[in-house]
Amino acid sequence: MDRLTRLDVLVRGGTVVTAAESRQADVAVSGETIVAVEAGLPAEAAQRVIDASGMLVLPGVIDGHTHTRIASDAEPDRFFQDSVAAAFGGTTTFLAFNNPGTGLSEDAQRSLRGGVGEWLARTAGDSAVDYGLSAVITAQQEDAAADLAAALETGVATFKAFMVYDFGVDETALGRLLRRVAKAGGLLQVHCEDRAGLSAGISGELAAGRTAPRFHADSRPPSVEAAGTRRALALSAEAGAPLYVVHLSSAAALAAVREAKAAGQVIFAETCPHYLALDAARYDLPDVEAMRYVISPPLRERSNVDALWDGLADGSLDLVATDHVPDRLGVEKRYSGQSFDVISNGAPGIETLLSMVYSEGVSTGRITVERMVDLLATTPARLFGLRRKGAVEVGREADLVVFDTRAGRTIRARDLHHTSDYTPYEGWPVSGAVRHVLLRGREVIRNGLFVGLRGFGRYQERRL
Numbered sequence: 392m393d394r395l396t397r398l399d400v401l402v403r404g405g406t407v408v409t410a411a412e413s414r415q416a417d418v419a420v421s422g423e424t425i426v427a428v429e430a431g432l433p434a435e436a437a438q439r440v441i442d443a444s445g446m447l448v449l450p451g452v453i454d455g456h457t458h459t460r461i462a463s464d465a466e467p468d469r470f471f472q473d474s475v476a477a478a479f480g481g482t483t484t485f486l487a488f489n490n491p492g493t494g495l496s497e498d499a500q501r502s503l504r505g506g507v508g509e510w511l512a513r514t515a516g517d518s519a520v521d522y523g524l525s526a527v528i529t530a531q532q533e534d535a536a537a538d539l540a541a542a543l544e545t546g547v548a549t550f551k552a553f554m555v556y557d558f559g560v561d562e563t564a565l566g567r568l569l570r571r572v573a574k575a576g577g578l579l580q581v582h583c584e585d586r587a588g589l590s591a592g593i594s595g596e597l598a599a600g601r602t603a604p605r606f607h608a609d610s611r612p613p614s615v616e617a618a619g620t621r622r623a624l625a626l627s628a629e630a631g632a633p634l635y636v637v638h639l640s641s642a643a644a645l646a647a648v649r650e651a652k653a654a655g656q657v658i659f660a661e662t663c664p665h666y667l668a669l670d671a672a673r674y675d676l677p678d679v680e681a682m683r684y685v686i687s688p689p690l691r692e693r694s695n696v697d698a699l700w701d702g703l704a705d706g707s708l709d710l711v712a713t714d715h716v717p718d719r720l721g722v723e724k725r726y727s728g729q730s731f732d733v734i735s736n737g738a739p740g741i742e743t744l745l746s747m748v749y750s751e752g753v754s755t756g757r758i759t760v761e762r763m764v765d766l767l768a769t770t771p772a773r774l775f776g777l778r779r780k781g782a783v784e785v786g787r788e789a790d791l792v793v794f795d796t797r798a799g800r801t802i803r804a805r806d807l808h809h810t811s812d813y814t815p816y817e818g819w820p821v822s823g824a825v826r827h828v829l830l831r832g833r834e835v836i837r838n839g840l841f842v843g844l845r846g847f848g849r850y851q852e853r854r855l
């Protein structure tokens with residue numbers, strides 16, 4: 392027991408959950424690393440003992456899809472505060488995109504290299520939890536492919552391209568990018584919607600005078616997402632390059648992914664908590680409320696929710712991430728009757744990922760707790776190149792969540808810590824609560840209170 396003579400932390404008496412099994416065990420931490428996972432470890436050797444009896448000990452959640460805003464002179468705490476919200480929710484690592492709207496300067500948006508450089512500089516020393524960058528590749532950047540090697544050098548291993556929006560790329564460019572990113576050793580994430588179908592959908596609604604928030608959903612139905620997804624899958628097959636489908640929301644798009652996986656294609660697909668809990672009935676609310684759900688893809692009819700849970704359970708979907716956009720109803724998402732196509736897209740979620748997936752998935756019996764750990768930590772760690780994270784295992788970094796399944800609460804915006812001013816889950820009852828969170832062996836949440844430090848979060852240099 393030499394390795395246990397000087398322990399920094401012992402998490403004692405909990406049920407340790409991995410992607411494969413759950414078992415009673417103590418977790419011993421020395422420095423930043425897990426050094427033992429065994430029953431009956433000696434508490435005397437530990438500087439600090441955390442009582443986890445009756446609770447689950449989970450690996451820290453990895454949120455692979457956020458649009459956190461970076462700090463500015465006007466909002467110096469914007470990035471830090473969302474990282475604190477992540478910690479409260481049990482998320483110890485998040486990846487951010489640096490798309491237009493996240494605070495990057497116009498200048499930095501002109502090249503992939505510039506976008507990466509400025510984002511790294513402006514987030515340095517600012518986060519309470521570990522974080523990384525998935526760099527956005529846009530049509531406006533000059534020869535992004537030429538900058539891939541430099542981006543990979545700085546630990547940016549994943550990239551994102553959009554099939555729609557003014558900064559999206561056309562299909563020829565997308566096919567080429569899939570090949571170039573794979574060749575450089577990265578992975579391309581794609582927002583899949585069919586550009587022509589979407590344009591027709593939006594102009595059709597507007598021409599018919601259907602401009603209210605609820606028509607956002609009609610303007611981009613599942614068929615538009617499915618068509619885009621099928622096209623991206625075909626381009627990935629042609630290129631012989633893997634593809635990562637972000638925020639999959641519908642049974643129709645899921646069917647496309649399922650077929651491609653059955654055909655042996657190397658592809659990955661993510662869905663988000665809002666597609667697993669909410670449905671299109673939200674668009675029947677009064678306009679001032681319906682507009683909160685202007686997100687893309689939109690919320691779908693209820694049958695899709697069940698289909699997505701089946702997809703998570705059977706492995707057709709690989710992980711869940713939030714697509715966190717900290718828009719505020721009073722600022723970015725201010726509504727004054729404008730048509731749906733000019734309402735800022737997105738909704739916050741960085742703090743509610745574990746709560747929603749545990750409560751809606753595990754508590755209801757739709758997925759096992761082991762599958763949840765796989766979806767929220769182990770698979771993201773593997774896909775995103777976070778080798779030392781994602782599991783409660785000897786040798787991994789001690790990113791741990793002590794989760795009390797007996798607790799229950801109701802989600803309220805006023806109790807959350809993110810930089811948005813609402814939550815799409817207002818009034819939603821959830822089972823389970825985050826009690827303690829450790830990041831690389833250091834407590835960041837203790838008894839539900841933040842005890843972390845600005846700047847303790849480390850930028851993750853990722854390699855696939």
Ligand code: MN
Nearest residue numbers: 582637638687
């Ligand atoms: Mn998107």
Ligand code: MN
Nearest residue numbers: 456458638714
């Ligand atoms: Mn997104």
